[in-house]
Amino acid sequence: MTERIGVYVCHCGSNIAGTVDVVDVANWAAEKLGHQGVVIARDYKFMCSSPGQELIEKDIKELGLTRVVVAACSPHLHEKTFRTAAKNAGLNPYLVELASIREQVSWVHSDKAVATAKSKAVVSGAVSRVIENAPLEEIKVPINPNTLVVGGGIAGIQAALEIANAGFRVYLVEREPSIGGHMAQFDKTFPTLDCSACILTPRMVEAGTHPNITLLTWSEVVNVAGYVGNFNVTIKKKARFINEELCTGCGICQEKCPKKVVDDVYEAGLGYRKAVYTPFAQAVPNFPVMDKENCTYFIKGTCKACEKFCPTNAIDFNQQDELINIDVGNIVLATGYDLFDARRVSNYGYGRLPNVFTSIEFERLSNAAGPTSGNIVLRDGKTVPKSVGIIHCVGSRDRNFNNYCSVICCMQGLKFAHLVHERTGATVYNFYIDMRTAYKTYDEFYQRVLEEGTLFVRGKVAEVTDAARYSNEKGKLIIQTEDTLAGKQRRIPVDMVILSSGLQPRHDAKEVGKMFGISCSTDGWFTERHPKLDPVATMTEGVFIVGCAQGPKDIPSSVAQGAAASARVLDKILQKEVALEPIKATINKEMCSGCRICNGLCPFNAIAFLADDNVSEINPALCQGCGTCVAACPAGAISGMGFSDEQIIAQIDGLLLRNLEPA
Amino acid sequence: MTVNGGKPKFAMYWAASCGGCEIAVLNTHEKILDVDANFDVVFWPVAMDAKYKDVEAMEDGSILLTLFNGGIRNDENEHLAKLLRQKSKILVAFGSCACEGCIPGLANLSPVGDIVHTAYNTITTDNPNEIYPRATYDVPEGELHIPTLAKVLRPLEQVVDVDYFMPGCPPESHQIAAVIDLVIKVVKGEAELPPKGTVIGAGDSTVCDECPRARNVKSIKEFKRIQDIAPVDPDLCLLEQGIPCNGPATRSGCDARCPGAGAQCIGCYGPAEGVMDYGARLITAFSSVIDATTPEEIDRILDGIPDPTGQVYRFNLAGSLLKANRDAWKVK
Incomplete structure (x- = not known):
């Protein structure tokens, strides 16, 4: 049967038309591809606009088109738009093919003649391919209304609360003993100087006591199977050595435990905790965790002080790690960030010069609940600094480390300056490259700190050293910097240096991304579906990313993303079922010899081996159409719907203009 | 008729x-x-x-x-x-x-000059005067012709x-x-x-269809030559034993003679019905089932197939999609 094909070439304003002669492309398609079945070829300013779509719909109805090729942007952007238009006109949406002449042509070429010729080839490939396209029907599967939220920082808490408040079950998984995340370590939040704990802990408690939230702390996701609406997740609940049923959180075990351990996590190494501990007083849940590596009983076999004094017999030294299996329909990843390790900038002396502090150390120093009860003092624990230098962009905007801006460091540096000024009256210097205070009331805070008398030096600090050259430098840390506004080098002696360290992707972000089937950017942050229009969704349906896992951001943005993702999840839940793309793999049983090469490859466990028939079989509900098995099948018995050999070869032939009628 | x-x-x-x-x-x-x-x-x-x-x-x-x-x-x-x-x-x-x-067809990997040179001027061929065949030669009886090699x-x-x-x-x-x-x-x-x-x-399917050996989910840690394995399990799929067997992509019809006799299939029955490019199919199939987590490990395992072209295109090089295909010949 000869197909009746319509070709639509989009100008995309000047995006395409500026580099490609779109009229020529359309005329060429009508003339040269007529024998392939092209009955109409049009160009239009914006194909994706309503009039553009109506143009296609009208032609389908009036000209009886059986296939449509839209030469426009990448299928990522508007494939759905044009498929829907075709569907509206009564044509199976999978008989529409997009030829990307924007991302793959106009945006990557400057020579109009070359770009026009390439566009013709791309259109020709799409025409040849679309002839081989088969009509496909979507498959509908029910959505499990439960949601998994990974990471109990403020972004994850927000997402969990919003979904739970709407009446749906949430599993909130947190790696640490308590939820709260980095925000629980901070003293004040910029620019309002709200006490961080005061605004965070009510949310933590709400999440901890919410009837719809199942809290799984001291736990990690170890396996994810399935697909949107039907994920099966395995969670490892690490042994706490505390019976949560019996524990009342009274804290006597922590009080009686004789073993003191430097707290590298919550107190950033500035304070101590016990071997059995809750990271902080307001921890949620308030059950402690036994640190097996440091517990005297686990090391020497005797002690058990905690067990002796526990009033409810909640200590259980025999507890084992537990694997929990849950079914969820959607997943929100709120796995946060790691702080840039300031030791890597060796010229700033962190780890070598005692009075160089990191930002998180300063947060603990200035925190009223911290190791110094909020007294800002030097490493000796008593001397109040008379001068403090705050260095911005440590590890950020630096091609030796991370190219990106960590977003929060400018405001963080300003907050530190204010706190130092307020609590010690010391002279404060801020060393910055550019001051970035672009958010509601942020710049006003900058003005306030300026008015408080903080000194600002614009330039990248070269070095922090204790090697004094002048008498006024003796016993001080000297900050060697270029002052780009004054146009000279400066040496500024101070008592204390605070490094405003940048944010980094979690050290295991890549593995976590792989487990959840999402990708990372070159910097290592999780990649969103669209940087502007779809910032919390990912290319994997049903997996959302919020907070710093997606990129550096401040608390308001993290909260906004948590809420945004919950809206997306609720949208999915309330639809009750999800239409799965019919792009699936199928096995031709006649051609399958049961060699079993494909059996272990499917990331979605969709392939089963039928021993009686000696063939393998694909479960269409589980298959996500990734194509792994299609490529691997040595017999060519597996075919990917929408990506058959015939389609691909036809497209290549078209691209190479082998489909043209001989002159 | x-x-x-x-x-x-x-x-x-x-x-x-x-x-x-x-x-x-x-x-x-x-x-x-x-x-x-x-x-x-x-x-x-x-x-x-x-x-x-x-x-x-x-x-x-x-x-x-x-x-x-x-x-x-x-x-x-x-x-x-x-x-x-x-x-x-x-x-x-x-x-x-x-x-x-x-x-x-494997000679398609070499230019004609190299092929002739190898045939007429290697250590096994005593040719001190560098005499090579030519298409025409004059003798008293007239001009002699011998066939000319194509590219x-x-x-x-x-x-x-x-x-x-x-x-x-x-x-x-x-x-x-x-x-x-x-x-x-x-x-x-x-x-x-x-x-x-x-x-x-x-036949219409592959050698595996006729092969009596038992097959399981595959996970290959090492490719070996069959003579380096002793003893070869007589009942287990050879590929699972790390022997690169071409059976999975090869057309059936031979009654799986080689695997049945204890040797790997080398692919003489050509691509199976659904196979467009035999070598590409085989190499993707082999690479799909190797069990490696690092690039170095992948290299190490694949190095166990010392001559990949000879392994996967032994019979099919000239007929493959990649090499000397029909359309390439239409252009001069």
Whole structure:
């Protein structure tokens, strides 16, 4: 049967038309591809606009088109738009093919003649391919209304609360003993100087006591199977050595435990905790965790002080790690960030010069609940600094480390300056490259700190050293910097240096991304579906990313993303079922010899081996159409719907203009 | 199918081949008598004397069945391919060389000059005066010609239109016998010919389908040569034992002779029905089941196949999608 094909070439304003002669492309398609079945070829300013779509719909109805090729942007952007238009006109949406002449042509070429010729080839490939396209029907599967939220920082808490408040079950998984995340370590939040704990802990408690939230702390996701609406997740609940049923959180075990351990996590190494501990007083849940590596009983076999004094017999030294299996329909990843390790900038002396502090150390120093009860003092624990230098962009905007801006460091540096000024009256210097205070009331805070008398030096600090050259430098840390506004080098002696360290992707972000089937950017942050229009969704349906896992951001943005993702999840839940793309793999049983090469490859466990028939079989509900098995099948018995050999070869032939009628 | 004027005519020709295909036909034992009883053998250089000019003098389409084995390596091969195409009703690409190039096709990896140099001037060839063959040579009796090598070896289909393909290196004798039986039945009007382009004398699936060995989910830590494994498990899939066996991508029809006898399939029956590029299929299949987590480990495991081209394109290089395909020949 000869197909009746319509070709639509989009100008995309000047995006395409500026580099490609779109009229020529359309005329060429009508003339040269007529024998392939092209009955109409049009160009239009914006194909994706309503009039553009109506143009296609009208032609389908009036000209009886059986296939449509839209030469426009990448299928990522508007494939759905044009498929829907075709569907509206009564044509199976999978008989529409997009030829990307924007991302793959106009945006990557400057020579109009070359770009026009390439566009013709791309259109020709799409025409040849679309002839081989088969009509496909979507498959509908029910959505499990439960949601998994990974990471109990403020972004994850927000997402969990919003979904739970709407009446749906949430599993909130947190790696640490308590939820709260980095925000629980901070003293004040910029620019309002709200006490961080005061605004965070009510949310933590709400999440901890919410009837719809199942809290799984001291736990990690170890396996994810399935697909949107039907994920099966395995969670490892690490042994706490505390019976949560019996524990009342009274804290006597922590009080009686004789073993003191430097707290590298919550107190950033500035304070101590016990071997059995809750990271902080307001921890949620308030059950402690036994640190097996440091517990005297686990090391020497005797002690058990905690067990002796526990009033409810909640200590259980025999507890084992537990694997929990849950079914969820959607997943929100709120796995946060790691702080840039300031030791890597060796010229700033962190780890070598005692009075160089990191930002998180300063947060603990200035925190009223911290190791110094909020007294800002030097490493000796008593001397109040008379001068403090705050260095911005440590590890950020630096091609030796991370190219990106960590977003929060400018405001963080300003907050530190204010706190130092307020609590010690010391002279404060801020060393910055550019001051970035672009958010509601942020710049006003900058003005306030300026008015408080903080000194600002614009330039990248070269070095922090204790090697004094002048008498006024003796016993001080000297900050060697270029002052780009004054146009000279400066040496500024101070008592204390605070490094405003940048944010980094979690050290295991890549593995976590792989487990959840999402990708990372070159910097290592999780990649969103669209940087502007779809910032919390990912290319994997049903997996959302919020907070710093997606990129550096401040608390308001993290909260906004948590809420945004919950809206997306609720949208999915309330639809009750999800239409799965019919792009699936199928096995031709006649051609399958049961060699079993494909059996272990499917990331979605969709392939089963039928021993009686000696063939393998694909479960269409589980298959996500990734194509792994299609490529691997040595017999060519597996075919990917929408990506058959015939389609691909036809497209290549078209691209190479082998489909043209001989002159 | 009716034939005027006595028995239908049969021809068999060898182009660039080893002669094994002829032996395979003779190896059908008494079945060869059926050929003689039902056909008039007009041209078969290995079995009887005949001159090219006799063939040239025949009427077009006068030979009912020609089994053409060997690839097209030189201008003599090409001339005979075109001549026999013209004279034959049914032209069968017989055996791996004619179907897909086979071992001679591996020479497509080298330029003609290198091939000739290797053949005439290596340590095993004593050629102190650097004498090489030339296309023409003057002798007192006149000018002598020998065939000129083409740039590459082409399977028959890349030179002339082919009706049927019969794979194998060589085709199994029982398959040849079955095809002879079929053609005789067709001549007698008792059966129909399959559609043009069909692969005959072979199965539709892969060697695995006929292989008696047990198969499991595969996870390969190391590829080894079969002689380096002792003992080879007689009942377990060879690929699972780390022996690169080409069976999974190779057309069935040989009764899985090699794996059945304890040796890996090397792929002489060519690509299975659904396989477009044999080597590409095999290498993706092998790489899919190696069990590695680091790039270094992947390299180490794949280094266990020291000659990947020879492993996955041993028979199929000239006929593959990647090398010397038909369209490449249309452009000069």
